[in-house]
Amino acid sequence: MPRFFLAPEEIHPQFMVLTGENAVHAKVLRLKCGDTLTVCDGNATDYLCTVSDVSPGQISLVVQQTVASDSESSVDVSIYMAYAKADKFDHVVQKATELGAKEIVAFPSSRCVCRPEQKAIAKKLERWQKIAASAAQQSGRGRIPQVLAVDSYLQAITRAAQADLAVNFYENEDHLTFHDAISAHPFQTVALMTGPEGGYTPEEIALSAQHGIQICTLGKRILRCETAPLCALSALMYAAGEF
């Protein structure tokens, strides 16, 4: 069934209208009176609707049923990814959305090759939020992950450390496995941190450990900076009983 995300002000309990890009998309799908579709409020509530009228640029809907989205994960996972070159961050935003992340947090670290200026960050966030919205729609999610940026590595670890399970992955760690970290305690919120192309400095790793973040390995092979967060997220969703 086609899914459309509407802005909060467009959500109404009985009747709704698709306009703008949503109306264009509905036209591409050749939706006609009587067809059914799902409207999502982007906050885990789904509205099962029937098309009641099709006009140019405007599709009228009647709400048949309101249900909690059944495609959201039972755990809230935040992906913390260091700024990376070119389209790597785009890629992770898209894939992490498909894989069920609740939010994606960009942060700078000392070996980041890519360090966008404040103005560029606002533009990037806008772009990433669009990618997340599109991926949420295509993968049938009930929630659009939020993409945000923090100003420093310290802010990232301080924020990440508040999760029930907070892990930073480091290629020079060979003792603590992700499995050990996951199995130690029950958790509802998770923060998964990964470094930039050049890796973390030992000082950065020590700092995150001081803040109570567990330092884990992702195995014996060296993963690229865009592969590591998605590998960790896939494994976490598996461990959390999602599939």
Added chain:
Amino acid sequence: MPRFFLAPEEIHPQFMVLTGENAVHAKVLRLKCGDTLTVCDGNATDYLCTVSDVSPGQISLVVQQTVASDSESSVDVSIYMAYAKADKFDHVVQKATELGAKEIVAFPSSRCVCRPEQKAIAKKLERWQKIAASAAQQSGRGRIPQVLAVDSYLQAITRAAQADLAVNFYENEDHLTFHDAISAHPFQTVALMTGPEGGYTPEEIALSAQHGIQICTLGKRILRCETAPLCALSALMYAAGEF
């Protein structure tokens, strides 16, 4: 330590020589006499070497020690992926190599949008094998995964069914989880199959089940055809105790 893959005929027990692209790469790394590096035979044996001479286009090496590669997975995983559009297959070859797959098998299925001709397949395989070699080198693997193509869906499932654990992922399956399939029996060889952009037909799924392949879900969200195999491979490596 830098890693270089040499062809079987270039592997010698005491002395070796880097030529061609390897010599170019060595020059980029500014290797000089006395530096150490690893030569891999691509078949899970590593040779720890010292540079004994640097000449234009030729780096001479003395083998110090021969060891089994410690970066290979304890399970042999084959990724079976239906032909997909554009660069999606390239992407999966690169990432599946990082994540430790032993081989990647391309196959046609009825809803494949992309169906390369025999001549195009030979070219694609050559390209994919190069991607795998490069990713193996960068991720520190001891083995270059083999990339191959089979002519039909039936050939793919017949071949996949020979693995100890053979799973086909289907978005309409909501009963058997991957966790159930993994936990049922011990395994050494694994085949993970995923369909094309348009998904499998119900007949294709029924056929693979008849051949003893387990039909599993990858969760409540719909994953893109290039995301599904990497999600499954990450989860499997986690479940196999790799990280």
